Amino acid sequence: MHRRITGLTALLVALPLTAAWAGTYDLTIGKTQTDVTGKPKTVLTINGTVPGPTLHFKEGEEVTINVTNTLDVDTSLHWHGLVLPYRQDGVPGISFDGIEPGETFTYRFPIRQSGTYWFHSHTGFQEQEGMYGSIVIDPKTPENFSYDRDYVVVLSDMHNDSGQTILHNLKKSSDYYNRDQRTVGDFLSDIRQDGLGATLRDRADWGDMRMMPTDIADVSGYTLLINGRNADQNWTGLFKPGERIRLRFINASAMTYFDVRIPGLKMQVVQADGNEVDPVAVDAFRIAVAETYDVIVEPKDKRAYTVFAEAMSRSGYARATLAPRKGMEAAIPPMSPRPQLTMADMGMAHRGMDHDAMGRVMDSDAMAHDGQPGAMQPKAGMDHAAMGHAMPGHDMPDTDKPSDPFYAPGSGLTPKAPNGGKFLSYDDLKAARPLYEDRPSTREIELRLTGNMERYFWSINGVKYSDAKPIRLRYGERVRFKFVNETMMTHPMHLHGMWSILDTGKGRWDPIKHVVSIAPGKTVYTETEVDAPGEWAFHCHLMYHMGTGMFRKIIVEGGPSQQAALRTKENEE
Amino acid sequence: MKYLSLVLAAGFLMAALPAQAEMSDDDVFAALFVNRLEYRVQPGGDMAVAEGQLRIGNDEHKLVGKADIDYLISSGRYEKAEFQLRYQRMVSDFFDLHIGVRQDLKPSPNRTYAVIGASGLAPQWFEIDASAFVSEKGDLSLRLDADYDILITQRLVLQPALTLDAALSDDRDTDIAAGLTSLETGLRLRYEIEREFAPYIGVNWERKLGATSSLVRTSGEDPDILSFVAGVRLMF
Known part of the structure; x- marks a missing residue:
């Protein structure tokens, strides 16, 4: 990897009074052998290593990244968390066609943010095979x-x-x-601990859903x-x-x-x-x-x-x-x-099933969170009337446990620090430097996170990517996304190209993220200022959830399209 | 009927396989499950049994070939050779509907059936396959297959299984009388060395029921057979 400052590019991108940096970075995608898993294995490398190099950028820099593919299959690099023109985003089939074997593809984009990010292949399952690296961006103004x-x-x-x-x-x-399924031994020890009746009821409840805690x-x-x-x-x-x-x-x-x-x-x-x-x-x-x-x-x-x-x-x-x-x-x-998952984690997952005791119980937002004012409460007239009845006799929230409003009350996944100390919650995150003014959202889009565990495929609103229409947004609007996790898995949802402002009830000080994790049985809201024209990926970042359909294309219509078109043209030249 | 079903099945399958370049969310997968490959020690001569299915398809549509073969080792003849070809379509989270054909090469005389039914995972973890068959002679029969896995440890699994057959009319040539015709139950204890390779031992008990029982007895066969089994379960 080398860096140089090219005066010409600097002149082109710099406004008269600011001197811009322009760096060029060369990355080569290849293969190597490793035994890091205990068995010999071929992994994919970026500049020869796993992980790939750390790219050091400066806020305001205009970067040029040459990516050479020495593999015999297509590849790609996606700059995770970076705000950039959509043609530079590196998602094959959405932002570009991918990088063919033997090809060198040149990414060019301005760095308009600072902090820690990363990059990875967005092709097939290459990321899991080792294709990832880190990005460190120095800020223009010093951090706090x-x-x-x-x-x-x-x-x-x-x-x-x-x-x-x-x-x-x-x-x-x-x-x-x-290989952590419940066995006869677990059954017997549960009987000793909880009694025969409770254990049988528990097995019947899980068996009814055909799911495993x-x-x-x-x-x-x-x-x-x-x-x-x-x-x-x-x-x-x-x-x-x-x-x-x-x-x-x-x-x-x-x-x-x-x-x-x-x-x-x-x-x-x-x-x-x-x-x-x-x-x-x-x-x-x-x-x-x-x-x-x-x-x-x-x-x-x-x-x-x-x-x-x-x-x-x-x-x-x-x-x-x-x-x-x-x-x-x-x-x-x-x-x-x-x-171990509890019935609380199954929350909304099985509304259609004859599980009277569960009903719509677990719209957990509705459960009061004293001392966490406004946490997760929809801002404007959202339906949080679905105040549940707690599920009698089933994994009720343990009042001794510190509750995290981003987990269903009584969830088996709520983390606890082993030393009894403080475990970070999304609720603790408060933006130190908000990027946007707080304003009411222009509309809400509900995204139910869905899937079929038994057949193993994942979807949004019950529809897989290959069967789904893109989500269309208008440039300049502020969209409120309502994520309703109807599955028993936790989903890290990642929107490309635009920030996700996580609603923690702090208004302007809500944290600004690129991945928002939604726990089972939870409803979580994010807001996005739609400020990036083009076509973007939006998906669960778990590889086999993304790969089997929990994915959408987002099309941002309108906006400075001419500018975007120009940039596209420039990059294709 | 047979060929029509085949063509239909193939047609459905082809229609179901559009190419999606960048995503694998609609990929076609093939898998072979050999549920039983076993040796049975039983009165009247030991037997070899193979039973399994090959599935090809995506999440919603599959073409499934099933085989169920009993071979009497001592007398060197096939007692049962039953094949099915089905088109299976997802109809709910846990269940598929299927239509297809079944061809019995043994016992003699051969029979060809049209098949319709459902299969999937029922509440409380019962694997179910329920089918109705109409033979070329117009005889209607029904079959229910069910099994259940009891995990003694993560790898040691006890599997009770049951097959219940019923006929709505007599088919004297194949020793079938209307009513419940046979019940086969088994208990197999397997050890999953890998998911793909699990040796097992167990017992199997097959009993002809009702009037079918007398027909079988008249033909000189035993309507009630208890066997000890050893075999292997495979997955590819």
Whole structure:
């Protein structure tokens, strides 16, 4: 990778008084062998490594990125979270045709933001095979926090089975990768604990739905990595005691949500999805697939600390170390208990079923959240009349537990810090630098997150991508998206090209994200200022949910179309 | 009838397979399930049994070929050789409807049937396949297949299974009398070394029912057979 400043480009893009940077970056897509999963495996690389390089941009820079495909199949790179002309977004079939074998494709776009982002292939299952890297953008105006050291921490998952094999296995048998199913032994121990009647009722309820409370992740068997290293290889970041270290966490996984903690250290969350938030001190946070969180830690002691990232399903963990010198290690904590879904997580999922006790119970927004005023409450006359009746005798919300309004009350997935400390919630995120004025949305679009676990396909409003019409938005409007998760899985929904302002009831100070994770049985609202003309992808970022249909094309009509057309033309030349 | 069904099935399948360049959400997958490949120790001579199905299709539409073969090892003859070709279409989250043809090469005389029915996962995790058959002679018969997996551990699975056959009219040539005709139940304990490869042992009990029982007895066969089985379940 090289960078140079080309005066001509600088002149072209710079307004008279601002000097713009222009950098050129060369990326080559190739293959290499690895045994990081414990077995020999061919992985895809960007500039020879997994993960690929960290691209350092500057806010205001005009970047040129030459991507050379040395594979024998098509590829692509998508700049995740970057706001750019849609032809530069890198989604084959929507923004461009993809990059053919032997071809060098040149991306050109201005950098109009700062923070931590990442990039990855948007072709087939290439991302899971290793095609991802990080992006660090220096801000024009200094951030509200300081630090002495800066590390990128890329979390990812790698599987011995190819993406195509995994999908095929899931289609043959949707529980192919679930080796955490409930057994006769669990049945007996549940009887001892809860009594025969309650256990039989519980089994009957789940059996009626033909779903499993242990079904937290669709695919197991991943080796979990930090910066391309497995837990034994132990990626290590050095520090001097007393330094403030910025850790830029990026979840580049195909399917894995991580719960992250560093025993012995508080983490100050300072950015979410590249956007600054008012600092929140936490002991642990959950990072959805494709999200980023920047945290500051301040190790005072001259000792090693373990960065511990366990899969939400507890199928394994990734581990790294912060240490005063190479080779030092700290204890690896035990994984916390494996979550089990409750009836609350099944919430709205089965409205059509004869489950009288459940009814519409779980429109959990309607449940009061004292002390969290306005959390999740629709702003203007939305239907939150569906105030549920709590489900008698079934997994009622435990009042001792700190509740997170972004999980259904009584959810088995609500995270808890193992040391009893603070676990980050979306509700804690408050934008430090709002990008937009707060204004009423012009309309609401409901997106029910749907799917068929047994046949293994996923959809939006019951329709797969290949059967769906694009969602049409008008340039200049502010759209309110209502996500209703009717499935039992958690979905990290990613809108390309435009920001998703997550409604946490803070109005102008609502956090600005590119991925919003929607827990089972939950309804979550986001708002988007439609300020990017063109055609964009909008999808669940879980690889096999996206790949089997939980995906939409968004078309933004109107706006400065001439400008967009010009830019398109320029790039095609 | 037979050929018409085949053509219909093929036609439905072709119509269901549009190409979608960038997404795999409408891909066609093929999978072979050999549910039983087993040796049966039983009075009157040991038997080899193969039963499975090949599925080709996308989420909504599938072409399914089924085979169910019983081979009497001692006498070197096939006791049963039943084949079905079905078009299966998704009609609900958990169920498919199917139409197709069934060809019995054994027992003699051969019979060809039209098939209609439903299959899927019923509440409480019962795998169900219910079919109605009309033979070329116009005889109507019904069949229900059901099985259930009890997980002793994540890999050790006990599977009770049941097949119940009924006929609405007599077909004397094949020893079938109207009414419930036969009940086959089994209990198999498998160990999933891989999902694709699971050896098992178990018992199987096949009993002819009602008037069919007497017909079979008259033909010199045993209407009540208990066997011990050992075999393997495969998936490709």
